[in-house]
Amino acid sequence: MSIKLDVELAGLRLRNPTILASGILGISKKILERVAKSGAGAVTTKSITVKPRGGHNNPIFIQSTKETFLNAVGYSNPGLKAAKKEFEDLSDFPIPVIGSLVGEDAEEFAYLAENIKEIGFKAIEIVLSCPHTPGYGLLGGHGTPEATKEITSAVRKKTKLPLFVKLSPNVMNLGEVAKAAEKAGADAITAVNTLGPGMVIDVETAKPILGFKVGGLSGPALKPIAMRCVYDIYKAVKIPIIGVGGIITGKDAVEMMMAGASAVGIGTGVYYRGMNIFKEVCDEIEEFLESHGYSNVKKIIGLAHRD
Numbered sequence: 001m002s003i004k005l006d007v008e009l010a011g012l013r014l015r016n017p018t019i020l021a022s023g024i025l026g027i028s029k030k031i032l033e034r035v036a037k038s039g040a041g042a043v044t045t046k047s048i049t050v051k052p053r054g055g056h057n058n059p060i061f062i063q064s065t066k067e068t069f070l071n072a073v074g075y076s077n078p079g080l081k082a083a084k085k086e087f088e089d090l091s092d093f094p095i096p097v098i099g100s101l102v103g104e105d106a107e108e109f110a111y112l113a114e115n116i117k118e119i120g121f122k123a124i125e126i127v128l129s130c131p132h133t134p135g136y137g138l139l140g141g142h143g144t145p146e147a148t149k150e151i152t153s154a155v156r157k158k159t160k161l162p163l164f165v166k167l168s169p170n171v172m173n174l175g176e177v178a179k180a181a182e183k184a185g186a187d188a189i190t191a192v193n194t195l196g197p198g199m200v201i202d203v204e205t206a207k208p209i210l211g212f213k214v215g216g217l218s219g220p221a222l223k224p225i226a227m228r229c230v231y232d233i234y235k236a237v238k239i240p241i242i243g244v245g246g247i248i249t250g251k252d253a254v255e256m257m258m259a260g261a262s263a264v265g266i267g268t269g270v271y272y273r274g275m276n277i278f279k280e281v282c283d284e285i286e287e288f289l290e291s292h293g294y295s296n297v298k299k300i301i302g303l304a305h306r307d
């Protein structure tokens, strides 16, 4: 049986449902090209801010349990001007590149959306959900339905590109937040960003290990929370969902798609399985579909919602 893995995401055609999540490897065109070669269906850049940012002090990323990573990178990136140079020519890029944008308020988000127009991004992802960077995401008050509506509509006015809104697992009314994004013109929801923040203490020095003391939780421990978030959002909105959080294997991806995701983002999984994770996850999805009699991956989207 020939198995179809291609999916449609807010007007984008992806050769398979795996997407490199933001913040993991997405700092240069060259690295994104390697990820594309490794089999991803699409890639997301590291989040871009208006001005260059140094981010938090080291250490910024640590494995805290077998199943848990914590990071507090703090949006270190060279800023909009450098991003425009780095990604200036994406015309020959083999898969869609999603530009991740993050600002401190609606005005800054809108400015970014307007000023990345020359870059050949195929979609924009706006991040309203970081749990550990003062002024941004949850610490900037962006996790509410009201802020989501304000920021999403400001960006919507500035771009015709497919617009993805990235949400936090920390809020209890996630369906309401997703609905606010949909009403304000979002074309897809990315769920979720890291959870927390959490903390790891070095017992020898009796000090928190991360430079910022706390960091967002990612990896397999996040998966059941991300799963429930995607399940809730699927019930609340009609636009597609990119399910992110603890996807390491093809079975994880299948589960996420059954919860309602049209595609899956992979971040921490790269640390467990290397860059080949994209191809391996696709092979494993294919094996699952074949052994369960599905000819097309689209058939499993939202399956867990049947009575």
Ligand SMILES: Cc1cc2nc3c(=O)[nH]c(=O)nc-3n(C[C@H](O)[C@H](O)[C@H](O)COP(=O)(O)O)c2cc1C
Pocket: 021, 022, 023, 024, 046, 047, 061, 069, 071, 073, 075, 100, 127, 166, 192, 193, 194, 217, 218, 219, 220, 222, 244, 245, 246, 247, 265, 266, 267, 268, 269
């Ligand atoms: C080191 C690191 C850096 C990250 N940086 C960003 C970022 O710049 N923008 C963003 O939207 N998400 C960022 N994230 C969150 C991931 O994109 C993803 O939503 C989260 O890690 C959950 O997925 P995972 O369990 O597959 O890693 C980062 C995650 C990690 C681990």
